[in-house]
Structures are given as C-alpha cells and as structure tokens.
Amino acid sequence: MKKKLTTQQAASNAALLAITSETPFDKRHDCWFCGEPNQYVFNYSNTIEYKVSESRTIPKLSLPSCKECYQVAKSSLTKAKYEGHYYSIWTIKAQVKQYLIHHHRKDLAIGINWTKAELEESGFEEGNFAGFQRSAWFMFELARARVNYVSWPLIVDGITVLDEYQEQSFNFDDVVYPNIEQAMQHYADTLSLSLDYFRSVLELLGDNNFAKAVRFCRLLVAANAFERQQALRQLRLDVTQLNVSKSNHT
Numbered sequence: 001m002k003k004k005l006t007t008q009q010a011a012s013n014a015a016l017l018a019i020t021s022e023t024p025f026d027k028r029h030d031c032w033f034c035g036e037p038n039q040y041v042f043n044y045s046n047t048i049e050y051k052v053s054e055s056r057t058i059p060k061l062s063l064p065s066c067k068e069c070y071q072v073a074k075s076s077l078t079k080a081k082y083e084g085h086y087y088s089i090w091t092i093k094a095q096v097k098q099y100l101i102h103h104h105r106k107d108l109a110i111g112i113n114w115t116k117a118e119l120e121e122s123g124f125e126e127g128n129f130a131g132f133q134r135s136a137w138f139m140f141e142l143a144r145a146r147v148n149y150v151s152w153p154l155i156v157d158g159i160t161v162l163d164e165y166q167e168q169s170f171n172f173d174d175v176v177y178p179n180i181e182q183a184m185q186h187y188a189d190t191l192s193l194s195l196d197y198f199r200s201v202l203e204l205l206g207d208n209n210f211a212k213a214v215r216f217c218r219l220l221v222a223a224n225a226f227e228r229q230q231a232l233r234q235l236r237l238d239v240t241q242l243n244v245s246k247s248n249h250t
C-alpha cells in the first residue's frame with residue numbers, strides 16, 4: 001500500500017513538473033548540445049527515480065539535436081537505464097561534450113600547437129599540405145564552437161533548472177571542458193605527456209596554474225622516469241619554500 005502511494009506521489013510530482021523548455025527563436029535551428037543545425041529530437045525520459053524532494057529534476061524532455069549529439073545522448077541514456085543508474089540531463093550533456101572533445105581532439109589540438117598567425121605563415125601554401133594549412137584553423141574554430149556552445153536554459157514551472165555540472169566546468173585557453181580531468185586528459189593526449197605525471201604536477205601547483213603545469217611537463221617531455229621524479233621532488237621543495245616565505249610575510 002505504502003509503495004503504491006509513493007508511486008502515485010512520484011507520478012503526480014512528475015505531472016506537476018510541466019516542461020516548458022521552449023527553444024528561443026534565434027536558436028530554433030540549433031542543436032541544444034552543440035549549436036550545429038538540428039535534424040533530430042532527443043527525447044529524455046528518466047523513469048528510474050524522481051529526485052523531486054532534493055532538487056528539481058526533469059522527468060521528460062524533448063531537445064532538438066544534431067545527428068552526432070543525438071546518437072551520443074541516446075546511447076548514454078540507454079546505458080544508464082540498462083545499468084540502473086540515474087542520469088540527469090546534465091550528466092548526459094557532460095557526456096556529449098566529453099565525446100565531442102575526444103572525437104575532435106585533432107582539430108582542437110591545432111589551437112594548442114599553433115596560433116592563427118603562425119599557421120598562416122607556416123610556409124605550406126603550396127604542395128601536399130596547402131589544404132591542411134587552409135582548413136586547419138577553421139576546423140579548430142568549428143570544433144571549439146561546438147565544445148563551448150552554451151545550451152539555452154531549461155525552464156520548469158517558470159524556474160530555470162540549474163546545470164549541476166556548471167561549477168565543475170573548467171575554462172582554459174578559451175575552451176570550456178566539462179571538468180578539469182577532461183582538460184588534463186586532452187592536454188596529456190595532445191602533447192604526449194604522462195597523465196599521471198601531469199596530475200601530480202598540477203596537484204602541487206594548484207588548478208589556477210594549469211598553464212604553468214603544462215609548461216613544466218613540456219620541459220620534461222624528453223626526460224626519463226628518474227629525471228621526471230627528481231624534477232617533481234625539486235618542484236615540491238620550491239612550492240613548499242614559496243609557501244613558507246609567503247606565510248612569513250603575512
């Protein structure tokens with residue numbers, strides 16, 4: 001009996017959460033995830049659990065999507081249901097972004113390895129790499145725009161549902177990553193750095209010094225494991241001494 005009531009309660013709560021995820025007029029052709037032209041509609045339904053009491057969650061939603069995002073979102077939701085997990089729409093969005101970063105990693109790498117001017121002056125105007133030189137920056141900008149695309153807000157009962165992943169997102173060099181782990185992974189892949197080593201360096205220097213951590217690891221890219229460990233020890237000493245001298249001054 002009690003169980004039945006709970007189910008009824010959940011159903012009525014679900015009914016109360018009328019979804020008015022109206023697409024803004026200027027975004028009517030956009031994919032909600034990445035801003036590319038939309039051709040599909042991703043139907044989100046979360047039948048596993050209603051977390052209404054903790055925070056407002058969305059039981060049902062239809063979002064315009066491009067083919068690529070639609071496929072990723074759909075398989076992410078199917079997997080969650082199969083495994084009996086609760087995935088919010090924000091979890092799915094973070095997974096779509098993660099996919100985009102991974103799938104377009106070569107295009108995104110252009111922006112890490114080159115500036116626009118450097119690429120224009122790279123001297124490949126003729127020959128086999130002329131096409132690459134012409135299109136590389138454009139491909140980078142396209143990939144970055146999809147990764148960075150800001151989805152329009154979802155409104156339930158006139159209240160904007162907060163993106164629970166917003167706080168985790170990490171912005172570095174004009175690219176927005178779903179979280180700092182994704183950024184580390186991307187830089188480690190692109191620059192052939194050891195991810196574990198990069199993580200240790202970043203832990204020492206702090207998340208605000210992401211650029212410095214990248215530079216430090218790049219300095220040691222040709223070093224062997226022993227030299228890298230030595231460098232890490234030295235860095236730890238430097239950071240500790242810096243902290244000591246800072247606390248002496250305050």
Ligand SMILES: [Zn+2]
Binds near residue numbers: 032034066069
């Ligand atoms: Zn898309």
